[in-house]
Every structure is written in structure tokens, then in C-alpha cells.
Amino acid sequence: MTRRDQDRAVLVREAVADRRRRLPSRPLWALLTLLCSFTPGAAQQTERTGPWPAEVLEAVSRIPVQEGGRVKPLATLARFQLMRLVGTHGCTTPRGERLGPVAWLLDCLCFPEQAQHYAVIRVDDAQVVESLGLSIAGKRRRDRYSYAELLPAFAKLGRQALRFEQTPREQRTALESQVIRLAQVMPQLRDLLHTFDFALEQWSIDRSPALTKLFPGRDRVSFLEVIERFAAVRALLQQGDHEPRLLQIASSLSESMQLGRSLRFLPPVLPGGERYLSATEAIQDGPSGWHRTVLLQIEAALRNRSDLATLGQSLTELQRTLREPAAARTALRAIDGEVAFYRADLFGKALWTFLCGFLSCCILWLRPGSRWLRGASALLATGGAALLVAGIVTRCVLRGRPPVTTPYEVILLVVAVGVLLLLVVELTRRTGVWTSLANPFGALGMWLAVWHETSEGTDTMQQLVAVLDTNFWLATHVTTITLGYCAGTLAALIAHVYLLGKLFGLRRGDPTFYTELSHTIYGVLSFGLVFATVGTILGGVWANDSWGRFWGWDPKENGALMLVLGYVFIAHARMGGYLREHGMAVAAVALGIVVMWAFWGVNLYNVGLHSYGFTETKAAATRWYYAIEWTVVGVALAAGWRRLRRERG
Amino acid sequence: MTRLRRTVRQLVHSTSSYGLTCAIVLLLMGVLYLGTYQQRDLGLATVQARYFFSAFWWWRLGPIHVPLPGALTLLSMLALNLLCGGLLRIRWQARTAGIVIVHLGVLALLGSGLVSHLTGTNGYLKLFPGEQAAEYVSFRDFELVIGEPLGDGGMREFCVPESVLRHGTPAHAPGLPFTVRATRFLDSCVPQRARTADAREVVDGFYLAGTRARSGVPAVPGVYLEIVQAGRTVQRGMLWGRQRAPWTAEIDGSAWSFDLRPQVFDLPFTVRLESFTKETHPGVDTPRKFVSEVTRIAGDVRQNFHIAMNEPMRYGGFMLSQNSWGPQGAARGPYWSMLEVSSNPTDQWPKYACFVVAFGLLLHFGRKLIVYLERQRRRRTA
Structure with missing residues (x-):
């Protein structure tokens, strides 16, 4: 059977199932569909004989297409479509040829008979495929399947997904969620394969x-x-x-x-x-x-x-x-710019630069005296930051928006500001500690951004809903509150170094090291207090103009207020003498939990006027973060309490 | 005199401590977390009433109920603490100027919240193009409307606010030949047919069954009424917030109507919707723009306005902003436009407070940063 015949067989089964009910009201064409006998089609049977020439891929990348309400290059559409299906930027053909997104899309359009056999549909649990009555022989638990492999169960998949969608989102099992996801991506791929019918x-x-x-x-x-x-x-x-x-x-x-x-x-x-x-x-x-x-x-x-x-x-x-x-x-310059932007892969390069910087830091810890390694580490951190800032600025220019319109952009901004802050601290202190922190912070943040982008698989330059369509408020409220989140995250990171260093006896004979860490935590928290407070009040002023009230106790608003209160608590507890070095480090780790709750956690409740930021895929990761961080807080509190008793005793 | 001064000083001292600030902030964080978490199940309105607009709330620990302060109490305590600690007790010096300014700004913010909570109203105005209105309907508050039929076919209305019904205060007005009293007010309920086994308050074979608040389901209140004349109850009735027709009672030979409906507020001007435009991004349903072109009619003065998301109209202490449209799901117009109307005497205070707080914070931490950098420079040169 050819691809088209298999498709038709499925459609016939679907159609026959509801023929009795819907026959009288169906239009003429649908009636014909039922009456017909489906013999093999007359489409040419052909395969691509060689690789796509680079100049063709280059040319096709720049074709303007419209998706999600905006005009974008075909390359961007292919990139995110493939990411949605397989979770990466490329795929491998059964012949072992590695294809980029544009080459894959061209195959889907021009050689669908061939492209339907590419394993581009990621299935996280083979049970999903088994539940559809298909064989999983030779497949791993988490594997990729081709459209042709899953096609026989297309109708069953649709029915199952429809049933599972009745279950509230938070009560769905992982299997049910995966069936629903599969039922969403399969029709997308089918549609693409039939574009040039x-x-x-x-x-x-x-x-x-x-x-x-x-x-x-x-x-x-x-x-x-x-x-x-x-x-x-x-x-x-x-x-x-x-x-x-x-x-x-x-x-x-x-x-x-x-x-x-x-x-x-x-x-x-x-x-x-x-x-x-x-x-x-x-x-x-x-x-x-x-x-x-x-x-x-x-x-x-x-x-x-x-x-x-x-x-x-x-x-x-x-x-x-x-x-x-x-x-x-449309501005073709923006289309070409977007193609060039994704091709330059500034964020990918920034990730690798930070990773190399982190590697040099690790070697530096083994050979602390090496000035060359210290310079290299600082240079790589600066280089990574420069690439990141260049990427963010390019995105702003392409979009004509401040860099805070999606959670992906917010992660990028948080990482950039965090790394820059650490580099500024390094400039004032010149101890080498801060570049050692900037590199892993940058690498971790960029990995998080990449993970977010691939797991979501949606365009990160999407159009904004009416209420967000304001550059003034995006540039003021969202940017300032993001800086507040950023400072909280950075303070938590430095606090981890402080607490883990104490726990494992790092630089035991150098008390100034810990004092310096503590002073920096305080400095970063002060920075955060300014921006989180101003950002939260600005958010209320914006809400007053948009929704007619300054404060509505919406989860996102409460998250921001919680963060401000966290900062206020630390500032006053420090001034009152309730928190010293160790206590402030513990409080900063706890503030990191508040940041995560305010930024991701409240979105998972899926209620309120800000629920457009809901991301189900992050729920498990967020819970893991809470669990680990509360453990750190608990252990640090116990250690502090023990030390206090020892000092008093 | 000295003793009084000492007492006042002690009072200020105890209410201005950092310890109290920390305790209030921690409790506020706890209330905030609970109120946010429970919005998933209970919905915003219930959570607001329970945790944020309440003086106290009950924490149920099995059979024991522990009273804990609500956000209203905590914020009031915070304001007092801030006033005593951040403005009275603090040393007014150049180096504390930033802190004083920040505390002034926060106090203004809290004050604006209190004034808005006590005196502000908000509701909506739903109009099709060509329609006009000079009143708006509350989102949450209800009122009892007593209607007296006039001979000319018109109706005179007496309105009893929800707060009066909630407290069971007898309501009377000149021209009203009876007194109305709410014997029971239910925040969220639904009328149900009474069975013989039901021992509840039954009116004409029905009773109001209380319902548990749920997220996404608006709470509809209900009330049991008694009509008293010369100290004697002459009628008993039951009203529900969504009943189709008012309850009619024969009193002194006249048919009086009783209705429980969302509270209606008057506007000092008339709003006429000229047109409403709804735009989506091409090829998708993502909304791009909602614009209501309105004419404001105040006496003989007519003025055209453009109300869109983030572009409200402010006039005479009222603010009209774009809230919604409908009918939802309709592919083509005509659409109605829902404008949110809010009356808040402190509408612009938060904006000014924001400037004050930002200035204070920058002044304080900017000074600290300069001192720190100077110290670093000296350390390096030494």
C-alpha cells in the first residue's frame, strides 16, 4: 500500500463508522468519498536521489510564510515544527542521512512518500504505541516513530485522545498526556505531507x-x-x-x-x-x-x-x-534577518562558551595559581555574555519588542543580567571567584533556555495578545520585575556556594572568602529589592489601566508580592540582627524557591488573568526543584543550629 | 506628662521593632501562599473574602479551629509598624532619607488600598453599538430591590445594599409601609425543592441549599426575608440572585415586588457605544485589538473617546476600560462590548507612590553602592 492508500483506508474506516448517522446531511463530495472504491492512486513513486543543494536550502529558507498570526521565514516554521515532533533541530532518514529542518520540510513537501518513513515522532513511552494496538518490536521505551508506522492507528489515536481530554489536565496520567500530544502532532504531520497533493x-x-x-x-x-x-x-x-x-x-x-x-x-x-x-x-x-x-x-x-x-x-x-x-x-529584511539569526545560533555558541569557561574554572580549582587559566575563564565568561547580549539585542531589533515577551526570553534576560552582574562584581573585587560562578550560571541558564525551547516546540517570537501589546509596559513593568527575579536567582546561587562551601570545608582557613560571599549576597539582594518592588508596583499601575483595578490578588500578582515580601524580610531581619552570614545565605536559598514559585509555580495553577503562561511540561521539574531546595534549606538550618549550640556551649 | 511620654515611647518602641516587621511579613507570606494555592479549588472571590479581605480566618486542625490573622489585619499592623518604625522612631538624617521616603511611599500605597477597598466600586457596562447607558452593574455585590407599583405603570424602587442584608439589619425608608429584614444570607446557594425529610427553612416548597465555592463557577447568593409591620411578621420570602422573576407580595392591598439582583450604580454621565472593533492576528484566533468608540454625554457636552486595552477613559472620578466582548464564539458581529467601570478616589495614588518608592530606594541603595565602591577603591590603593 502506498502512503495515500493507507491514509484513505483509515479515512474509509472513520467514514463508514459514522455513515448511518451523518449520511443524509453530508455534502456531495463526502457522499462520493463513501461510494468510492479506493484503488491505488496515480501519484508518482519517487525518492530524492541525492542531498539537497545548499543554495536551494538557502533560497527556500527565506520564503515568507504565515503561522501563528505572523509572517516568518520557512526555515523558522520548519525548525519549530520539527522541534515539536522530535524535540531536536534535525532528523535522520532510514538511509542514515542527517537532515536539517529545511531539508526535512522540503522532503515532506516534495517527496512525501519518502518523508513519511522518517522517524520524526518522539514517543516517550512505548506503552502509548502498544495501547494503540501497534507493534513495538525493536523499539526502545523512548523512541522515535515514523508517520507510516503510526498511521494504522490514526483513527484509534483520535478516539483515545478525545476520551482522555475529558479528564481534567491535572488528573491525567503521563500515558494519557502522551496520547493527547501524539494525537496533536500526527494530524500536523499528515497535513504537512499532503501540502503539495x-x-x-x-x-x-x-x-x-x-x-x-x-x-x-x-x-x-x-x-x-x-x-x-x-x-x-x-x-x-x-x-x-x-x-x-x-x-x-x-x-x-x-x-x-x-x-x-x-x-x-x-x-x-x-x-x-x-x-x-x-x-x-x-x-x-x-x-x-x-x-x-x-x-x-x-x-x-x-x-x-x-x-x-x-x-x-x-x-x-x-x-x-x-x-x-x-x-x-512585510519587511523582507526582517525575514532575512531572522534566517541569519537562527543560523548564527548565538545562544548555542554562548552555551558552549560558558561550558568551556566552566571547564577552565574546574581546571583552575585544581591549579589555583595559573594566571593564564584565570584569564581564560574571565575571557570565556565575557565572551559568552557578549554572545548572549548580542542575541537578545538582535531579537529585540527583529521583533521591535523588549526582550520579555515570552518565558523563553525572560530566561535569556535573567541569565544575561546574572552573568553581567557577576562580571561587574568581579571587576570590583578581582578575586576570580565571580568569573568562576558566572560560567556555570551562564551554562546552566542557557541549558535551561534550550530545554524550554525544545520541550515547548513553539515559536519563541509569537504574536502577543491584545493586553500585552504595549512596549511601554513590557519595557518598564516586565523588565524591572524580571530583574527582580534575576537578582533572587543569583543571590540563591551565591548562597549555595556559601552553604555548600561551608558544608564541604572549602577554603576553611580563609574567612574573608565567606564574608565576601555574604556581602555580595546582600548587594545582589539589595539590587533585587529595588527592581522587584518597583516592578510589582508598576504591574499594579498597568493592571489599573488594563483591568480597572490596581490589585486583584491574582496568582501572578501574589507571586510578585511574595517575592517583594521575601526581600523585605531579609532586609529587615538583617538590620534587626536576626540574620547574619549563615542565616542570610539560608534565607537567600529560600528566596530562590520563592522566585521559582512566583515565576513558574503560580502558572501551574492555571487560574487567573495571567494563566496564559501555563506550561504543563515544567510541573515535574518545578516540583523537583522545590524538593531539592527545601532539603538544602533544612540541612543548612540544622548545620547552623548545631554551630550555634556549639558556640553557646 | 513624663509618664505619658514614656508610655507613648514604649508603645512606639514595641510596635516599631524589626522583630514585629519580620513576624508580620512572614505571616503575610503564609496567608498569601494559602490564598493563592486555594484559588485553584475555591476561586478568587471566596479566597479574597476568606484570606485577603478578612480580619481573621480559622485554621482547621482536626477538631480544633485556630484563629489566624487575615491580610486586612496584617496589612494594618504593617502600616502601624511602618509608621512607628520607619517614620517616627527612625533618625531623620541624610543617610536615612531614602528609607524615610520609601516608607512614605509604601504608606501611601497601603492607604490607597484601604481607601479603594472601603469606598471604591467596580462593575460593568454591556452595550451593543448604538446603545447607551448611565449606570453600571456590580461584578460581585448584590442588592435587594423593593418595587412599589405606581398608578401610571411605572415603578418606584427602594434599594437595600448587600451589607445590610448580610448583617440582618432591619431596613426601612420613608414611604415604605413595612420593614424588611434578612433572616439569613447565603453567599453561594441554589434553590431546591424541599422533601418532607428536610428540616430547613422552606418557602413555597423550596429552600436555598448552600453550595461550596468552586473555581470558575460564580457564587450566586440567596436570602431569606421577613416583612414586618407594626412589630408583626406579615410575610416571609426567599430570594435567589438568579431567579427569573421577582417575588411579589400583597401588602396593604398593593402588590410589592422583591428582587435580589447585582447592585446597580449610577454614572454622572451617559456612555453611548458608537462602534466596537475586534481584531485578531491574521489566520489565528489570538486577539490583537479590541476597540470601543464611545461618546460621553454630560449635559449638552458630547465628546468622543477611544477605549482599548491599556487605553482607558478617565472622567469625573470614574475609569472605563475595555473588559470583554461577546457573544463569545460568534464569527461575525454585531458584537457587544463590555466596559469595566471603576470608581476609585485613589485611582492615581499607586502611580505617585511608585515614583516615591523608586526614588527612595535608588537614593538609599545608590548611596550605599557609592560608599561601598569608595571603600573598595581605598582598599585597593592601600
């Missing part, structure tokens, strides 16, 4: 007298040709001409018109239009003028897809065609 479908009509009459002198007709004569085809069907071949073609058309809707690459032709269309949508509207030209161009390109060089040339020409009208509407 209109250009790949060819039907032989030599055994159909009615169609031969309609298309004289032809033995094969294309999808678009049938569409263009559709009025005549419909007239034939309405006359009661139920010739098998005619019915088959009509059924195939009906099926294809339901798919291939996600890739919107056809810019609007009317002035003032904003909505891009997919090929299917354009065909449904009756393709005319410029859209028709583009669709014919794609059809012509794919007719010769066995010749990769010719196909590459055609795709490059297609890119030029598609960018022409887009140039008038």
Missing part, C-alpha cells in the same frame, strides 16, 4: 469516456486541470453519471481539499490583505491570477522532481516569485 496528483482518464470527452486528446489529467474544469465535472456528477473513474477522482479531490492547510505561503493579492493562504485554501477559493501562476509553477516543478537539479532551480525561482509580493507588505 495538488501538484503531485495525476489521474489517468483513458478508461473514462466522460472525462475523455471533457479533456479531449489527453490520457492523464492533473489536479489543477480538474479543478479548473470542476463546474463541468460537477455537472457530470449531478447528471447522475457515476462512472467509477470519475467518482474516484472526485473522491480524491474531496480528500485532498481537507488537508494541506497549515503551510500558508501564498501572500494576499488584494491591497490591505493580511492573511496568507495555503495551496488548498487558494484552490478552494478558485485560484485565479497570481495564485494560479504560483500553483502551476509548483506543479511544473514537481513534475520533474526525479531530477533534483531541475527541481532545485524551480524551487529557487519559486522563492523569488513568492518574495515579490511579500516585499510590498
Whole structure:
């Protein structure tokens, strides 16, 4: 069975199941779907013979497409689509060829018969596949599956997911959540694989007298040709001409018109239009003028897809065609900039730089006297920070927004400010301790950002909802409160060094080391107190303008207030003499828990006006963080209490 | 005199200690956490009433109920502590100027919260394009409306606020030939048909069954009423916040109507919705813009305004902001626009308090940073 036949078999099973109930009200095309016998389609059976030329990938990357309400390069769409499916930026074909996102997407579009066998669907637990009645022989517990492997269970998957969605989110088992996720990504991939059906479908009509009459002198007709004569085809069907071949073609058309809707690459032709269309949508509207030209161009390109060089040339020409009208509407410079930004991978490089810096710090701990290593560590921390700041600034320029519109951007900003603060402290102290901290902090933060991006698999430059569409409040309230979160995190990190150092006897003979750490914790907390307080009040002022009240006891507002109270408590307890060096370190670790609760934790409650930040995937990690940190607090309190008793005794 | 001064000093001393500040802040953090965590199950309104707008709340430890301070008590104590410690007891010097300014700002913020809580109102105004209104409806508070039919087909209304019903205070007004008293007020309930086994207060075969507050489900109150004339109860009735028609009672030969409805407030001007625009980002349902074009009519003066998210209209102590639209799910208009109306005498105080607090914090910590950097420089040169 070919890919299309398997798809049809599934659709037939679905259709037959509800035929009795829905038959009378279904439109003519659906009726034809049921009546038809599904014989193998006439699509060409072909595979890509060599790797995609680099210049073709480069050209195709820059095609503007619309997704999630914004125009972006095709490369970005491919990147996040693949990330959503497999959780990485690439995939491997059954032949062992490593493909990037754009090459994978091109295969899905131009060689769907081949691409459906790529193992690009990540399944975290093989039980999910087993529960669908499929074999998992030769697969690991967590493995990747191809579309073709999961297709036989497509209908069952949909039914199961529908049932599991009735269960409240917080009560779902891991298995149920995975089934739901799988049921979300499978249709996305199916849609993508069917995007260019209109250009790949060819039907032989030599055994159909009615169609031969309609298309004289032809033995094969294309999808678009049938569409263009559709009025005549419909007239034939309405006359009661139920010739098998005619019915088959009509059924195939009906099926294809339901798919291939996600890739919107056809810019609007009317002035003032904003909505891009997919090929299917354009065909449904009756393709005319410029859209028709583009669709014919794609059809012509794919007719010769066995010749990769010719196909590459055609795709490059297609890119030029598609960018022409887009140039008038959207800034192509931003599209090209985005492609360049993702290609430069500044954040990936920053992660590696911080990791190298951390490595040099580790060696430095073994050879403390090495000035060369100390310099290298400082240089790498500075380099990592420079790459990170460059990336953040580029994103701001591309988006025209402050760098705080998504949780991903907030993580980046927190890491950047944290590293810069540590470098500033190093500048004033010049002890080498702070660059030793900046590197692991940077590496950990960048790993967190990468993990967040891949686990979410959604565009990190997404459009904002109406209430967030204000650069003024984003730049003031969100940025200041983020700096408050950042300072809390950094203070907690330094406090860990203090407490773990004491616990393991690090620099036991150097009390100034711990005093310096303690002073820095206080300094960072003071910085945090300023920004968290001002940020929280500014948030209230914004809420007053947006929602008509300064304070509504919403979970996110309460989280911010909790953070401010945490800072206030530490400041007053220190002034009152209740907290000294050790106590302040313990309090700073506890403040780190408050930061996590205020930033992630309250979003998990999924209530309130800020619940748009909900991320289920982070729930387990957040709970682990709480557990570990409370353990640290408990152990540190016990150690402090013991020391106090010893001092008094 | 000396003794009085000593007593006052001791009082200020004990209410201004750092220990008290720390205790209040820790308790406030606990209340804040509980109130936030329980919003998942109980919903915002219940949690606000229980933890944030209450003087005390009960912590149930099995059979024992422990009273603990609510946010209202804690914030009042914090304000007192702040006043005594941060403004009276503190030494007014150049180096403490920042702290004094911060405390002044926080005090203004707390004061604005109290004034807003005690005197502010907020509600909504739902209009289709072309419609106008000069009153708005409360989001949460209800009122008892007693209607007296007038001969010309009109109706005279007597309104009894929810707070009066809640406390069971007898309500009377000139022109009202009876007194109304709420014998029981339920915050969240639903009317149910009474069975013979039910020993509850039953009116016309029904009773109000209390319901547990749940997140996402608005609480609908109910009330049992008695109508008293010359010290004698002449009628007993039951009202629910969502009943379809008012209860009618025959008193002194007239048919009086009783209705429990969301409280209605008057506006000193009329608002007319000219048009409402709802925009989404192309190809998706993500909202991009909601704009209500309104005309404000105050006497003979008509003025056009544009109300959108983050762009409210302020006039005469009222603020109108874009809240919602509907009918939800409708693909095409006409849509109604819901404007949130709030009346808050301290509307702009938080903004000014924010400037004051920011200035104070920067002054204090900026000075400390300069001192620290100077000390570092000296240490290095030494």
C-alpha cells in the first residue's frame, strides 16, 4: 500500500463508522468519498536521489510564510515544527542521512512518500504505541516513530485522545498526556505531507469516456486541470453519471481539499490583505491570477522532481516569485534577518562558551595559581555574555519588542543580567571567584533556555495578545520585575556556594572568602529589592489601566508580592540582627524557591488573568526543584543550629 | 506628662521593632501562599473574602479551629509598624532619607488600598453599538430591590445594599409601609425543592441549599426575608440572585415586588457605544485589538473617546476600560462590548507612590553602592 492508500483506508474506516448517522446531511463530495472504491492512486513513486543543494536550502529558507498570526521565514516554521515532533533541530532518514529542518520540510513537501518513513515522532513511552494496538518490536521505551508506522492507528489515536481530554489536565496520567500530544502532532504531520497533493496528483482518464470527452486528446489529467474544469465535472456528477473513474477522482479531490492547510505561503493579492493562504485554501477559493501562476509553477516543478537539479532551480525561482509580493507588505529584511539569526545560533555558541569557561574554572580549582587559566575563564565568561547580549539585542531589533515577551526570553534576560552582574562584581573585587560562578550560571541558564525551547516546540517570537501589546509596559513593568527575579536567582546561587562551601570545608582557613560571599549576597539582594518592588508596583499601575483595578490578588500578582515580601524580610531581619552570614545565605536559598514559585509555580495553577503562561511540561521539574531546595534549606538550618549550640556551649 | 511620654515611647518602641516587621511579613507570606494555592479549588472571590479581605480566618486542625490573622489585619499592623518604625522612631538624617521616603511611599500605597477597598466600586457596562447607558452593574455585590407599583405603570424602587442584608439589619425608608429584614444570607446557594425529610427553612416548597465555592463557577447568593409591620411578621420570602422573576407580595392591598439582583450604580454621565472593533492576528484566533468608540454625554457636552486595552477613559472620578466582548464564539458581529467601570478616589495614588518608592530606594541603595565602591577603591590603593 502506498502512503495515500493507507491514509484513505483509515479515512474509509472513520467514514463508514459514522455513515448511518451523518449520511443524509453530508455534502456531495463526502457522499462520493463513501461510494468510492479506493484503488491505488496515480501519484508518482519517487525518492530524492541525492542531498539537497545548499543554495536551494538557502533560497527556500527565506520564503515568507504565515503561522501563528505572523509572517516568518520557512526555515523558522520548519525548525519549530520539527522541534515539536522530535524535540531536536534535525532528523535522520532510514538511509542514515542527517537532515536539517529545511531539508526535512522540503522532503515532506516534495517527496512525501519518502518523508513519511522518517522517524520524526518522539514517543516517550512505548506503552502509548502498544495501547494503540501497534507493534513495538525493536523499539526502545523512548523512541522515535515514523508517520507510516503510526498511521494504522490514526483513527484509534483520535478516539483515545478525545476520551482522555475529558479528564481534567491535572488528573491525567503521563500515558494519557502522551496520547493527547501524539494525537496533536500526527494530524500536523499528515497535513504537512499532503501540502503539495495538488501538484503531485495525476489521474489517468483513458478508461473514462466522460472525462475523455471533457479533456479531449489527453490520457492523464492533473489536479489543477480538474479543478479548473470542476463546474463541468460537477455537472457530470449531478447528471447522475457515476462512472467509477470519475467518482474516484472526485473522491480524491474531496480528500485532498481537507488537508494541506497549515503551510500558508501564498501572500494576499488584494491591497490591505493580511492573511496568507495555503495551496488548498487558494484552490478552494478558485485560484485565479497570481495564485494560479504560483500553483502551476509548483506543479511544473514537481513534475520533474526525479531530477533534483531541475527541481532545485524551480524551487529557487519559486522563492523569488513568492518574495515579490511579500516585499510590498512585510519587511523582507526582517525575514532575512531572522534566517541569519537562527543560523548564527548565538545562544548555542554562548552555551558552549560558558561550558568551556566552566571547564577552565574546574581546571583552575585544581591549579589555583595559573594566571593564564584565570584569564581564560574571565575571557570565556565575557565572551559568552557578549554572545548572549548580542542575541537578545538582535531579537529585540527583529521583533521591535523588549526582550520579555515570552518565558523563553525572560530566561535569556535573567541569565544575561546574572552573568553581567557577576562580571561587574568581579571587576570590583578581582578575586576570580565571580568569573568562576558566572560560567556555570551562564551554562546552566542557557541549558535551561534550550530545554524550554525544545520541550515547548513553539515559536519563541509569537504574536502577543491584545493586553500585552504595549512596549511601554513590557519595557518598564516586565523588565524591572524580571530583574527582580534575576537578582533572587543569583543571590540563591551565591548562597549555595556559601552553604555548600561551608558544608564541604572549602577554603576553611580563609574567612574573608565567606564574608565576601555574604556581602555580595546582600548587594545582589539589595539590587533585587529595588527592581522587584518597583516592578510589582508598576504591574499594579498597568493592571489599573488594563483591568480597572490596581490589585486583584491574582496568582501572578501574589507571586510578585511574595517575592517583594521575601526581600523585605531579609532586609529587615538583617538590620534587626536576626540574620547574619549563615542565616542570610539560608534565607537567600529560600528566596530562590520563592522566585521559582512566583515565576513558574503560580502558572501551574492555571487560574487567573495571567494563566496564559501555563506550561504543563515544567510541573515535574518545578516540583523537583522545590524538593531539592527545601532539603538544602533544612540541612543548612540544622548545620547552623548545631554551630550555634556549639558556640553557646 | 513624663509618664505619658514614656508610655507613648514604649508603645512606639514595641510596635516599631524589626522583630514585629519580620513576624508580620512572614505571616503575610503564609496567608498569601494559602490564598493563592486555594484559588485553584475555591476561586478568587471566596479566597479574597476568606484570606485577603478578612480580619481573621480559622485554621482547621482536626477538631480544633485556630484563629489566624487575615491580610486586612496584617496589612494594618504593617502600616502601624511602618509608621512607628520607619517614620517616627527612625533618625531623620541624610543617610536615612531614602528609607524615610520609601516608607512614605509604601504608606501611601497601603492607604490607597484601604481607601479603594472601603469606598471604591467596580462593575460593568454591556452595550451593543448604538446603545447607551448611565449606570453600571456590580461584578460581585448584590442588592435587594423593593418595587412599589405606581398608578401610571411605572415603578418606584427602594434599594437595600448587600451589607445590610448580610448583617440582618432591619431596613426601612420613608414611604415604605413595612420593614424588611434578612433572616439569613447565603453567599453561594441554589434553590431546591424541599422533601418532607428536610428540616430547613422552606418557602413555597423550596429552600436555598448552600453550595461550596468552586473555581470558575460564580457564587450566586440567596436570602431569606421577613416583612414586618407594626412589630408583626406579615410575610416571609426567599430570594435567589438568579431567579427569573421577582417575588411579589400583597401588602396593604398593593402588590410589592422583591428582587435580589447585582447592585446597580449610577454614572454622572451617559456612555453611548458608537462602534466596537475586534481584531485578531491574521489566520489565528489570538486577539490583537479590541476597540470601543464611545461618546460621553454630560449635559449638552458630547465628546468622543477611544477605549482599548491599556487605553482607558478617565472622567469625573470614574475609569472605563475595555473588559470583554461577546457573544463569545460568534464569527461575525454585531458584537457587544463590555466596559469595566471603576470608581476609585485613589485611582492615581499607586502611580505617585511608585515614583516615591523608586526614588527612595535608588537614593538609599545608590548611596550605599557609592560608599561601598569608595571603600573598595581605598582598599585597593592601600
